[in-house]
Each structure stands twice: as structure tokens, then as C-alpha cells.
Amino acid sequence: MSKNNSEIPVPAHESLAAQALGKVDDVTRALVPPLHLSTTYERDGDGGYRSGRGYTRPHNPTYDEPESLLSVLEGGTDCLLFSSGMAAATAVFQSLLPGDHVVASKVMYWALRSWLIDFAMSWGLDVEFVDTTDLQALGGAMRPGSTRLVWIETPGNPTWDITDIAAAADIAHAAHARLAVDSTVATPVLTRPLDWGADLVMHSATKYLNGHSDVLAGALVCREKDSFWNRVRAWRRDGGAMLGPFEAWLLLRGLRTLFVRVRHSSQSALQIAEHFAQHPLVSHVLYPGLPTFAGHEIAARQMQGGFGGMLSIRVKAGGAAAVSTAANVMLIKRATSLGGVESLIEHRATVEGPSTPVPQDLLRLSIGLETPADLINDLEQALDRAHHVHGDPAAAPMGG
Ligand SMILES: *Cc1c(COP(=O)(O)O)cnc(C)c1O
Numbered sequence: 001m002s003k004n005n006s007e008i009p010v011p012a013h014e015s016l017a018a019q020a021l022g023k024v025d026d027v028t029r030a031l032v033p034p035l036h037l038s039t040t041y042e043r044d045g046d047g048g049y050r051s052g053r054g055y056t057r058p059h060n061p062t063y064d065e066p067e068s069l070l071s072v073l074e075g076g077t078d079c080l081l082f083s084s085g086m087a088a089a090t091a092v093f094q095s096l097l098p099g100d101h102v103v104a105s106k107v108m109y110w111a112l113r114s115w116l117i118d119f120a121m122s123w124g125l126d127v128e129f130v131d132t133t134d135l136q137a138l139g140g141a142m143r144p145g146s147t148r149l150v151w152i153e154t155p156g157n158p159t160w161d162i163t164d165i166a167a168a169a170d171i172a173h174a175a176h177a178r179l180a181v182d183s184t185v186a187t188p189v190l191t192r193p194l195d196w197g198a199d200l201v202m203h204s205a206t207k208y209l210n211g212h213s214d215v216l217a218g219a220l221v222c223r224e225k226d227s228f229w230n231r232v233r234a235w236r237r238d239g240g241a242m243l244g245p246f247e248a249w250l251l252l253r254g255l256r257t258l259f260v261r262v263r264h265s266s267q268s269a270l271q272i273a274e275h276f277a278q279h280p281l282v283s284h285v286l287y288p289g290l291p292t293f294a295g296h297e298i299a300a301r302q303m304q305g306g307f308g309g310m311l312s313i314r315v316k317a318g319g320a321a322a323v324s325t326a327a328n329v330m331l332i333k334r335a336t337s338l339g340g341v342e343s344l345i346e347h348r349a350t351v352e353g354p355s356t357p358v359p360q361d362l363l364r365l366s367i368g369l370e371t372p373a374d375l376i377n378d379l380e381q382a383l384d385r386a387h388h389v390h391g392d393p394a395a396a397p398m399g400g
Contacts, residue, residue: 013073013188014259020252021069035249036062058237062245066252067219070209073188073258074201076221078229080236081248085184085204086111087241088218090119092149092180092200094239095231098124100148103141105132105163107156109182109204110352132163133295135171142175153182155299158312158348158364160185160286162295165302169197178228184208184339185310189262190303194223207339208309210254211261217243217251261341261369266306268372272365273311275376280316281383283361287311309367310338312348315383317390319360323347324386326363331370331378338366343375 016022025033039056043049053059067079082088089112096102104116106129113129120127130141132152141147150172154163165181172179180200181193187208193201203209205217222229236242243251266289273287288299289307299307315322325345326334332343336351344366348358367375 016072017069017258018256020065020256021072023065033062033065033249033252036060036245056245057240057242060242060245060248062248063243066248066255069252069255070188070203070219071221073192073255074221075192075194076201076223078225079219079221080233081205081243081251082218082220082236083241083243083247084216085109085202085206085218086115087236088202088204088220089182090115091232091235091239091241092151092202092220093119093125094123095228095235096123096125096148099126099146101126101128101143101146102149102151103128103130103132103138103147103177104151105153105156105161106130106357107159107161108151108153109157109184110348110356112182131161132168133161135164135167138168139171142171142177144175147172147175147177150177150179151182152179153184154191154302155185155288155295155308155310157185158286158310158358158362160288160293160295160308160310160312162288162293162299162302164298165191165193165196165198169199172199173197185308186303187258187262187308189259190266190306190308194221196302199223205251206337208262208265209258209339210251211258211339211341212250212254213337213340213342215243215247215250215254217247262309263306264369265309265367268370268375269309269311269365269367270307271372272367272376272379276313276379279383281321281387282313283316284314285311286314286362310365311367312362312364313379314359314361315363315386316361317387319349321386321390322361322363323350324390325379325382328382328385329378330381331374332365332382338364340366341369343368343370 041053071079130137132138152163169179178199181198182202184204201221203219205219270289273285276282277285326347332345335344346364348364349360
């Protein structure tokens with residue numbers, strides 16, 4: 001990059017995020033942008049709108065800055081915020097046509113998977129779930145001419161399976177299909193799917209992007225503003241799955257600290273994963289940062305600067321002991337969701353119900369910003385106490 005007295009190199013993404021792109025309010029010179037609550041805008045005498053805005057559903061200015069920032073962080077050309085991650089994801093599928101064929105990761109966010117199964121039936125979408133970590137299986141599922149979309153989640157909930165984004169993009173593009181990536185867990189701090197060839201990136205902004213467990217929001221970022229993107233935008237405008245302006249404002253505030261939060265959580269998660277990898281009461285630690293993890297090599301390539309703040313442990317003594325471990329934590333919160341400043345633990349099989357593919361002995365952990373030693377101590381004592389009751393799986397009936 002050229003440099004002279006009046007120029008500095010283009011700031012790093014971390015710097016752009018910290019300053020929310022550095023914009024200062026035109027009118028007041030405020031560093032923090034105003035919150036625009038107005039739902040409507042004055043029409044000019046000639047019937048036009050000189051501001052380019054007429055009504056809040058498509059045009060609230062409070063969306064502009066978080067959308068611009070997310071576009072930049074993901075390396076895309078446009079971003080749309082939604083009222084939730086589910087609203088963002090479903091807008092993509094609702095922009096497909098009946099009869100279109102979709103290939104989706106078998107391991108993915110539970111609520112989206114169940115919605116997709118129901119929606120496919122009523123909308124006439126042909127959805128096929130495959131193990132997208134297996135590139136041969138993915139390639140074999142493609143039907144050139146009718147496959148319109150490949151949907152992957154990586155790392156995938158809650159086993160953190162890693163799909164090779166670049167390879168999936170090649171396979172999708174060879175069949176003239178788009179590749180969409182649910183990148184909620186990786187965040188643009190660790191992975192930029194568009195750089196690896198994806199066409200769309202989706203986020204539950206409820207999670208790391210906002211990061212404080214106090215906003216429900218979603219986002220889509222596109223590589224190109226093509227006709228499909230226009231359909232997604234029209235769906236958002238007409239379906240009205242918009243977040244409130246205050247949520248957009250809070251989201252921008254959360255994004256300013258995204259890089260430090262994700263890096264800290266990733267470092268702590270790695271430390272915790274390493275600690276429990278050899279633990280006598282734990283049979284498996286599922287974490288892409290462990291060299292023994294199946295997708296580690298791909299993760300090391302497509303995730304930069306860390307492997308994320310999500311990990312799962314499988315309790316050796318079984319399902320009842322896992323439930324009891326979660327019941328015995330004292331610092332970590334028992335709650336669903338992820339990506340917040342506070343660490344959370346959850347027995348996913350209970351949440352997902354009888355048809356879940358998730359093992360009964362699995363506990364999902366979202367690592368927050370507490371000191372890792374405190375989290376390790378808490379898990380140690382919870383595992384110990386659960387072990388005293390359920391230590392011998394043959395002696396205690398399986399619950400949970
Ligand atoms: C939470 C989550 C979603 C859904 O997002 P909401 O904001 O809860 O609607 C989708 N994908 C992943 C990976 C998630 O963690």
C-alpha cells in the first residue's frame with residue numbers, strides 16, 4: 001500500500017470495527033450515531049423523497065452503519081439485517097422457488113433444520129441433508145440443473161464439524177448452485193466465507209456479533225448484488241422481518257468489541273478443551289482447535305487466529321451424569337444460546353427432543369469472558385459431584 005504524509009495504510013478490520021467505520025454524525029459531530037425511531041419521512045412538495053427514505057420498514061437509517069460494517073468485515077458488497085438469525089436464514093430459502101433442490105449440512109442449528117423440513121413440504125422445496133464434511137457425499141448429492149443452493153454451517157452445532165468452505169464452493173459452483181454459509185460460530189474475526197468462495201454469509205447476530213445476550217438479530221452478507229439478492233431484499237421488505245432500530249443500535253455497539261471478545265473466548269476455549277481432553281471423567285472433547293479433532297486441519301486453514309469459543313464435552317459416565325454435571329455448575333450459567341460475555345452450558349439432547357442426533361452424554365459450552373481457570377474449576381467440581389452420583393453408568397439408570 002502506498003504511503004505518504006497525508007495517507008495511512010487501510011486500517012485493519014479490528015480498527016474499523018472498534019470505530020464502527022469511523023463515521024461521525026454530520027449534524028452534531030457525535031461519535032456515537034443517533035437512534036432513529038421515526039417510522040416515516042417527510043415527502044417533498046413534488047412527491048419525491050429527497051432523503052431517499054419514505055418508511056422505516058425498508059429504510060431506517062439506524063440499520064445503515066451495522067450493515068456497512070458487517071459488509072466490510074465479511075468482504076461482501078451488501079448486507080441486510082433481520083429481526084433474528086432465523087429470519088435471515090429463512091429469507092434465503094423463501095427466495096427459492098418450489099421444485100428447487102437444496103443440499104444442506106446434516107449437522108446444523110436444530111431450529112433451522114426442523115423449520116426447513118416443514119417448510120420444504122409446504123413450499124415444495126426438495127431439501128436433502130448430507131454430511132458436508134464428506135466432500136464425496138456432497139458432490140454426489142448435487143443435481144446440476146435443479147440444485148440451486150448448498151447450505152453449510154461450519155463449525156456446525158453442536159459437534160463443531162468442519163466443512164471445507166473452498167471445496168464446498170467449488171462443488172456448488174460446478175453445478176451452478178450458490179453456496180451459503182451459516183458463520184454464526186466462526187464470526188468474521190476467524191473466517192470470511194466469501195474469501196473462500198461462498199456467495200452468501202448468514203449470522204445469528206444474537207450471538208457473537210452483538211455478544212451481550214440482549215439483542216435478537218440476524219444478518220446476511222452477499223458477494224454480489226445479483227437477482228437472487230434482490231429477491232432476498234424484497235422478501236425482507238415485504239415480509240417485514242425487520243429488527244427494531246434500538247436493536248440495530250445496540251448491535252453496532254456490540255460489534256465495536258467483536259474482535260477482543262472472540263479472540264479472548266477462543267483462547268479460553270482452547271485452554272479448556274486442552275485441559276479436559278485427558279480428563280478421566282470425560283470421554284471426548286469436541287473442539288476444532290485440538291489436533292486430534294477430525295476437521296482440525298481444515299479448521300486451521302480456514303479459521304484464522306483461533307478456533308472459536310464453542311466446544312462440547314462428552315461425559316464418560318453417560319447421559320444422566322451429563323445432565324447432573326450441568327445441574328451442578330456454580331459459575332457457568334445453565335442457558336441456551338451462545339456467543340455472550342457469560343459462559344453457558346447446555347444439555348442439547350434434552351433441548352432437541354427424542355429425534356435428536358446429538359449424543360445423550362454431550363454438554364455444549366459457550367465460553368465467555370470469565371477467567372478460564374474459574375471455568376475449569378467450576379467444570380471440575382460439577383463433573384466430580386455428578387460422578388459421585390452417576391459414576392458407574394451400570395449402577396444408575398440412564399436419564400436425560
Ligand atoms: C442461534 C442460531 C441461529 C438462529 O438465530 P436466532 O437469532 O436465534 O434466530 C442460527 N444458526 C446458528 C448457528 C445459531 O447459533
